[in-house]
Amino acid sequence: MSEDQSKLPAVSEADEKEHGAVVVSEPIRDPGIEPHEPRITDIDPKAADRVERQVSTMFGLAALLTVxxxxAYFAIPRDAELVFGPLSGNANNMTLGLTLGLALFLIGAGAIQWAKKxxxxxxxxEYRHPAHATPExxxxxxxxxxxxxxxxxxTRRKLISRSLIAAMAALGLPTIIFLRDLGPLPGRKLYTTIWAKGIRVVNDVTLRPIKPSDLQVGQLVNAAPANLAPIEEESPVEYQNAKAKAAVIIVRIAPNEIRTPAGRENWGIDGILCYSKICTHVGCPISLYEQTTHHVLCPCHQSTFDLADGAKVIFGPAARPLPQLPLAVDAEGYLVAQSDFTEPVGPSFWERG
Incomplete structure (x- = not known):
């Protein structure tokens, strides 16, 4: 018995029957790396040139398909249909999927052919080594x-490198062109809501106008503008957009506990303050109110605003206070807006001054 074999653990005949154990008579030796066998493209320049043309053709076709x-994005009508027996689909979407899918497939297939041939x-x-590297x-x-x-x-096979660069560069074109599907640019819509001078504040559930006497100290009410009905009749989509942007919270705080920011001395009515309901972090709706501290919490990322101090941020990722809506009372005693918000509501955006 060899020295290596003597070091192996002993295996009884019972263990062999129960577990199917096999006693290895000799350790398995490292077979090493098999001798390298050259490919046809390694010894035949014509074969290598032929593969180069194949790969370049794939990359070139990928660029053409991407273009x-x-x-097709502009030429095929958005409502055009393709019918294949019992199956049908939008012609524009199917063409985009086929052309871009084939382009990506050809780039991948060409890269594989290039690497293999x-x-x-x-x-x-490559032997294992410490994580840090020496200068050598x-x-x-x-x-x-x-x-x-x-x-x-x-660098040597210019045809492949140039066709690959062309194919990859062409893939950037759809990314730019398809931005159109994000919709028209918002323009000044981000800066305004449908609040305006004289618009009544109504309960967002009952749609009843709100009087100062309806609110108790410590109470918070979710509210909306009273001029949403005409928008709803004209366009349900525009109605939802307008309602979401104009959502507000009304809170009544003891006047002696309010720290009014400069310039807002006449924005409240007997401790009644109105703020945007949209968190200035990422736009989540907020109304989790703590009466004793006058703090309102955003449920998404825990931004916390002090409603008694201009809704300034006291915790969380939000960077701006909640915009405040100036309030007044109309001739019939109902709460109304003095104007629209004086700053954009919702999350910050890069054009915002």
Whole structure:
């Protein structure tokens, strides 16, 4: 028995029957790396040139298909249909999917063909080493990278490199063109709501106008503008957009507990204050109110605003106070807006001054 075999644990005959154990007579030796066998493209320049043309053709077709998707986006009507027996679908969407899908497939197939047939395929052994690199190792890495670039043929095979660059550059065109589907630019819509001078404040559930006497100290009410009905009749989509932007919370706080910001001395009515319901972080609706502290909490990311101090941020990721709506009382004693909000509501955006 060899010395290596004597070090193996003993296995009884019962264990062999129960577990199917097998006693290895000799340790398995490291077979090493098999001898490299050259490919046809390694020894035949014509075969290598033929593969180069194949790969370049794939990349070139991918670029053409990508440009074709951009043309189809504008040329095919949005409501056109394609019918295949019992199956049908939107012609514009199907064309975009086919052209872009084939373009991506051809780029991937060309890259695989390039790697398998033209790039150097000799196996190497890389021993494990500490995580940090010595200056010598860094130099070896740079040298290896440069060697890899050379062996890939990217700089030498101009036809492949240029067609690949063209295909990848063409893929950026749909990204730019398809931005159109995000809809028209908002223009000044981000800066205004449907609140205006004299618009009554109504309960957002009952739609009843609100009088100061309807509110008790410590009470918070979710409210909306009274001029939503005409918008609802004209366009349900515009109604939902207008209602979401104009949503407000009405709160009544003891006047002696309010710290009024400069310039807002006449924005409240006997401790009744009105703020936007939309969090200035990412636009979540807020109304979780703590009466004793006058804090309102956003349920999404826990931004906290002090309604007794101009709704300034006291905790969380929000960067701006809640916009305040100036209030007044009309001739019939109902709460109305003095004007629209004096600043944009909702999350910050880059054009905001």
């Amino acid at each position: 074709g998707s951009c043309v 033209l790039m150097v395929d000799e196996e190497i052994v 190792q860094k130099a070896d890495i740079i040298e290896g990278y440069q060697q890899g670039v050379e062996e890939s043929g990217f």
